[in-house]
Every structure is written in structure tokens, then in C-alpha cells.
Amino acid sequence: MVSSQVVDGKRYSIGVIGDLPALMAFWETFRDQANDAVLGEIGIVAAAFPGQGALPGLYQPVGSIRTYTNYQEMLEKHPEINLVIEATGRPSFVAELRATLPSHITLVEQTAANFFIKLLTQDKMWVACKLDLLHTQSMLKTIIDQMDEEILFLDLDGRVLDSNQKARDRADMPSRKIIGRDLHAIFTGMHAMGNEEHDCPFQQTLHTDERGEALASYVGEDGRVQYYRIYTYPIHDEAGNLCNVVAMRRNITRRMEMEQRLQQSEKLASIGELSTYIAHEIRNPLFTISGFANSLVRNKSVDDKVREKLNIILEESRRLDIILKSIINFTRPTEAEITMVDINELVTSTMEVMGLGLSQQHIELVRELEAGMAMVKANPEVIKQCLINLVKNAIEAMPEGGVLTIATGMNRDYATLTVEDTGVGIEPEVREKIFSPFFSTKGKGSGLGLAMTRKIMDEIGGEVDLTSSVGKGTRITLLLPPILAVAESPAPE
Template sequence: MADTPHSPDAESSLIAGESLMPEDCAPDRAAPLAESVACLWEEGERVFRVGVVGTGPGFMALLDLAFNPRFHDFLPPVEVVGVARPGVNPAKLDYARSKGVPVYADLETLHREHPELNMLVDLTGERAALRQARSLLGEEVSLVDQDAAIFICGMHDMAKANTSSQDDLDRQRHLLQAIVDEIREDVMLLDLEGRVVDMNRNVWRRTGHTKEQLLGKHCWEVLTKRDGKPFCVRYDPACPLRRSIETRTKDEALFTRVSAGGRLLYYRIYSYPIFNRAGALSHVMMMHRDITARTHREQSLQQTEKLALIGEMSTYLAHEIRNPLCAIGGFTHALLRSPNLSEKELEKVRIIAEETQRLDQMLSNILNFSKPGKPPQGEVDMVELVSGTVELMKVGYESVGYEFVFEAESELPRVRGDAESIKQCLVNMIKNSLEAMSGGGRIRVCLTREFDFVRLGVEDNGAGMSEAEQDKAFSPFYTTKAGGTGLGLPMIKKLVEEMGGHIDLRSSPGSGTGIYLYFRPVLAGVPLKDGRTPH
């Protein structure tokens, strides 16, 4: 993660009452924290213009400190204005000249050419040279002899070690950032007010903004769904962030959202508290995971298991209930033919007969639903089948306020399936749309190619479905209709999947519903040796 103004380490030191600076530089407790840095360089604006006498030990370290930009953050501004009494070391002198440092034969010339000199470093080791320098330069120029110059080497070595450590830290930080950026989930580091301190690449790329533009905003202003739309419009009390702050423990929660296209999305959000060295909660890391595909797989597996159980139950029910049901139906029809019953008694017997028939039909539906189907072998012309079915539905419903629109792409391939099963699915889908628009409305039936599938869609402008209704739409026996069996959509799903396709539902309250069936096209045969291709 990138550095932040209030890192956990710095915060923990302040909370624990520890200073991040040596004791001799520690500010007065009554002074503002910002003034504490002034103790490092009390004359921070001063430029040290340094002359060097001799090229003994420490010469190269001094030049490196002055000219290597890696060390500029650790020292005040230093300029080496010239070198006097250079001796015989061509390599050192060539390096000095390459940095633009002039070389003079003696100290007098150096002083005359550079009256701005305010520090002299003597690397000759001669006491007489120091006395000469003091008498020549006066008290306004600081002198550093060869013994004291050892501190220059020490500073140089410490600065090298520091920059090396900083380089290592930067490499580790970049490596960690690269790893976090490759995580597929959204990862955010938040402060205790829910503001974003850092985030991985997934988060900011989806928003269309840069990372810098989003830092400091609240998480609910940054987090988005897979389509880039806001995940939250305000702080959600059910969010794990709040519970992690209150309980100081990790937390998680499941959320459902509807995409811009009306698809139901599933997300799981995890929150992990982060503590500083003093044990105080300082940040919360949040992970935002899109589990839509996984949830659909789990639901499909659960439905398969449920269907297997229904199959076992239906076999038992067919045996245990149908036999007495047939007896009830037989006696009821016999009573209906009896001349000894009054009209009121006949009406009651008719009701018994109708309910017996309804129970028998319900048992048949359950048996058909649970019975495994055979893989379809036929080829279906979808345009012909769908257009004919829509025309048939128009006859019965256009006169009572329903408008039908049929659209089909050109050159659609045939699909592998059973024509009667597909027609049954389409009729049930249209009936669902009719029931969703009790006062009339528009139903659009469309045939398109979607990647490797032929897609049949039925769209209405009815009331739409809530997230909870979408979540249970394909569950057997779940229904919102009075007298419904809850097997309509599950049966459609079963038939389509048996034909090698799949089903998709898109809906949102007030915006209508679209149900889309995907069928596999019939593949062309392998070309024959004479170049012909079998149909």
C-alpha cells in the first residue's frame, strides 16, 4: 500500500508517548509538533559553500555527499567551490573536475577566487596548514580538520545505508502493491471514519477516476458494482465496517444488488481490523468480492439435489395418493350420474370432482418436473416456431389491450432441441408477462445471436421483480400467484438445460422483466471429400 500521512507506526509511537527523534533533538513538550523538525537544521536555509584542502581520506565521500542527489534529503545544501593543494591523485582530481569543481595550487588562490567560502575541510593532516587557514580565513569560516572529517565518512556511510534501506523498502512496497493489484477482489484500506486511505487497482479503474482523485473519500462514494454504478448511496448500517469498528473483530456480510441491465448480483464483503503497536484500532481493511457466478453454481447444485429429492417423493406420492384419488374420482363420477341427488348435492359432488382432477394434474406436473428428460435429437427453425406462436397469442390477447412485437435477426441457425418443449416454454413465458401486466401492456419477443447461442427473449413492461423475488424465481414451488404451483420458471429452466442451453433473468421493480433462453445452434457437418458440406 502507498504511504499515508498517518501511518500506523507513526501513530503508535505518538500514542505510546515515544519520540521518533533522538532525545537531544526532542522539542519542548509545549511546542507544536511541526517545530520539532527545526532541531535537525537550525539554519535550514543556509548553503554551506565548502573548500577542500588536500585529497586525503574522506575526499570522495565529501564529493558524493555534495553531488549525489540520493543524499540531499539528509543534509543541508552543500556546494564544493574548489580544491586547494590537490597532491598527486589523478583519479580523484579527474572526478572533481568532472563535477565542475575547480582545482587550485594553494589555499590563498582558493580564498581569493571564492570569497563566498564559509567552510573549509582540511584533509592534509598537517597542523601548520590549519594554523595558516585560521589566520587567512578569519573567524567567519568554519574549519573541519582531518580528525573531524571522519564524521563526514560516517555521515556518508549512514546515508548510503539509509538510501539502501529505502530502496529495499520501495521494492518491497512496489512488490506488495503489485500483488494486491492482481487480487481479483476489491481491496480498500479505510480509516475509522470510512475514508479511503488506499485501494487496489480494481477499485479505482472501475470508477473511471484516478486513484489520487478517490483517496480521502468515503468508501460508499468509491465502491462500485461490476458495471461501474455505485454499490451504496450512503453509509449502510449493515456494513461489516461498522461492526468491526465496534467489536474490534473481523466481520462479513452478504449483499444483493441489481445491475444496470437488471441482473441480480451477489456480493460478500469482509472487514478486518488493523491495530497499531499500542494495540489501538487504527484502520480497517475491507475486501469486496463478487460471488454471483459462485452463487449461481451453488443454487444450481442445490436445485439438482432438490429435484432428486422431489423425484423420490413424487414416486412415493404417485403410488400412495393416486390409487385412493382414482377411487374418489370414480365414485364421484358415479354420484354425478345418480338421479337421487338434489341440485345442491350435485353441485358439491361437482366441486369434489374438479378438485380431484386438479390434484391429479398437480401430481402429473410434479412427476413431469422430477422425471429426467431425454437429450433432444431434433433441429428447430426458431424463427418459424416463435413467429407462429406469437401470432397465436396475438389472436387471444391483442383485443384486450396487449401489444405484441416480434423481432428476429436475419440468418439465424437452427437450434438443437425439441420444438414442442420450446413452444411450451415460450407460451409459459408470455403468460407470465401477461399476468405481470393485468391491465394490458407491451410484450417484446426477440431472437438474436449471442456468442455461440441463439437467444430467445420475452420482455414486458410490468411491475418487475424485487431482489428477493429474483433470488427465488427458479426455486420449485415458490410462487407469488394465488393458486400457482411454483413450477413454471423451474420447468422452463429444466427443459432448456436438458437441451444444452441456459436461462437468464433480468428485472427490477417498476422496469419490467426480461427472460432469455439460450439454445445451442446446430453445427454444420464436416466437409466431404468432394468439397460438399452436409446440411
């Protein structure tokens, strides 16, 4: 008696019994649905049915399956058979097989055979579904990793469950380290725009079950401010309950700069219209007031107390006139002649005058002038005025003394003029307003110095770069267009 064992690498050696039509239907089902995993486990070695010859269309080579006219002969010739499939489905024949088959041979009836074949072939469907799922997962991961926004998948405690590549890169952490960390440890500065709990977008989403949003800022080690818009989105389970939160952070620094410049342009347009009105409607009465005040001051019949009050009127009139001139000059385009400017020479001559008295204020002046500087296309007096404004601001930022550094240099596109101090620095919430007209933190002056500097840089095709750290100091760099080594176009006749 042959026991159940693997024969020729097959776990099941099968003999099939049935008439030709039933066997052909079985072969078609087996051939179409069986996959490599199934065929690796079973092998059909013989068939018993009325007639002779090999069955056509089998998955094995023609002639490899022996056929017999009765199942007794098939079992006698093939003692390795340990499983018989009855393909006719006739009850009387099934009863006969049950009564005569040896105990080591398993009988599988037609309906059961079809069921198990289909069950085994679910592996093919599972593999297809798995491949499709892996493809979809890979495509989704690729898309999310290519996004410029940082994306975190969170639990309801704000712990990171997963992240995209941008979030890992900007946090400088591998996936295994970022998982499990608190949201605020990755998205720093989320409470920068307020201290209340509802200012945090994650808390907004937890409390409202809706999208949360907040604006945050971050000051880097180089003193530059980065602005971020942070969004949080609720994720629900099949029952509609909040189960997770997706947080996304987008860098909007460039957009903020464009918005600020647009706002400044709108302000300048409004100031331009206002300055015309001021010139005609305010300066004329102001001249009249100051004229009569001057006349009264010279009058010998006026006593000292009245003369003192008249002098205050004159002083305030002069101050108001200076402010009006600043406003009118600010709104006018720069009409100074553009020439070639030697920045190093301009810095040297300007600081020879402004440097006087710095030692009494406990300020050390450092000049770092790069040799071989390119000539700059600008008006020397205008650039000198910009330098004076920056130096004055730097000195005022160091009431207890410090180091004032004036440096020149070159980068890829511009010649640079840098004024750096070691003063109090600029608060992040003030930086976005620092170049706005009439904004001042000193409580005096017109607040047009830095606004005028940026306006001049824009007009000559340059830029202004600001970096600052609170308590460490501020660095402002003027990026000036150099003179290019190209022939000038002849003037049209």
C-alpha cells in the same frame, strides 16, 4: 588572505596534515564512504607529511594531489585552502595548529573529521533505503492494483484515503475524485441485506474492532443483478488502537449462480425420490376417492347439496392429479425426439393462437424475428411449451396492459428466443428463487414453469438469461444450440 569560496567548483578546498600511517587510514575511510554528493562539495588539493610522492589508491588521478614535508610550505603554495584536516590526533600537534593557522582556515581534528565524513555519507544509506522503499511500494501497489477485488483505505469516518485501480475503474473516477468520498458512495448497496446499523460491515468493524462481512446486491441499468461480498478489516497503530479500516468488495455473482444451480440439482434429486413415493402411495388412494365420488354423483338418490360437495371433491381430486403429474414429469428426463427446429416458424404458429385476445387485455404484441435464423437442435413441442410458459408469465406481469415483445436473433454461440414484457418486474430478493421448483409469486399453479424451462435448456445444452427492473419489466432469453454445418457421423454397424 584568501576568503572561503568555491574553488574549481568545490565549496571546500582541503589540505590534509599527518604522518603516513594516519593519512593512509584517513584516505581509506574517505575513499570507501564518501559518495558523489560529498565529492561534489569538497576537494583535497594538498597533503603535508614526512616523505615524498603521491598517495596510492586515491579516488582522484595519481599525481593530482601535491605532497609537502611540512604544512607551512603547503599553505604557502596553496592559498586556496580554506579547511585543514589534522589526521594524526596528537594533542601537541593539534595545539600547534590552532596557534598558527590563519583565521580564514578551519581546523578539523581527526575525530571530528571521521564523524563528519560518516555523517555526510548517511546520504548514501538514505538513498539506498529510499530506493528499497520505493521498490517495495511499487511492488505492493502493482500487486494490489492487479487484484480483481475493489479495495478502499478508509479513515474512521468512512472517508476514502486511497484505493486500488479496480475500485477506481468500477467507480469510473480518477484517484483525486475518489479520495474523500464516503464509503457507501463507492460501495453501493451495502445495506441491501438489512437496514440495521450492524448490517453494515464498516460499522461492525468500528464497534467490534474485528473483521466485518456482508452480502450486497446491485441491479445494473440492464436489469442484471450483481452479487457482492463486502469485507472490512481493522488497522491498528503501534499502540494497538484502531486508526483505519480497509474495505474490500468481491463480485460473487458467478459463484452465487453455481450455488443456486447446485441447490436446484439437490432439490431435483429429492423431488425425484419423493415423486416415486407419491406415484405409488398417493395416486392410488386418489383414484379410489375420485372413483367413489363419481359413483355417488351419478346416484339419483343423492340430493343437490351432497352432489355439490361431491363435485368439489372431484374438482380438487383432478387438481391434485394435475400437480402429481407435473411433479412426476418434472423429475423425468426429457425423452422427446431432438430434431431441427425453425424458431421463427415456431414463434409465428404459437403466437397466432396465444395472440388472440391480447388486445382485450390492452397488451400490444410485437414480433421481431430476425431473417436468416439458424436452425436449432431441439424438440419443437418442448420449445413451444417453454415459449408458452414465458408468454403466460409475461401476460400475468402486465395486469394493466403493456407491450409484449417476442424476438429471435443470433449471438456468437447461440440462437436466441426472447420474451420481454413491460410489467411490474421482479424484486431482487426474488430473482435467485425464480427458477426454483415450486416457487411461485402468483399464489396458484405448481411453480414448475420456469424450473422446467431451465431444466429443458440444460438438457439440450442451452441456457436461460434473465434481466428485470422493478416497475419497468422483465426479459427472459432462451439460448438455444444451433445446428452446426458438420457432417453427421455414420451410425455404427
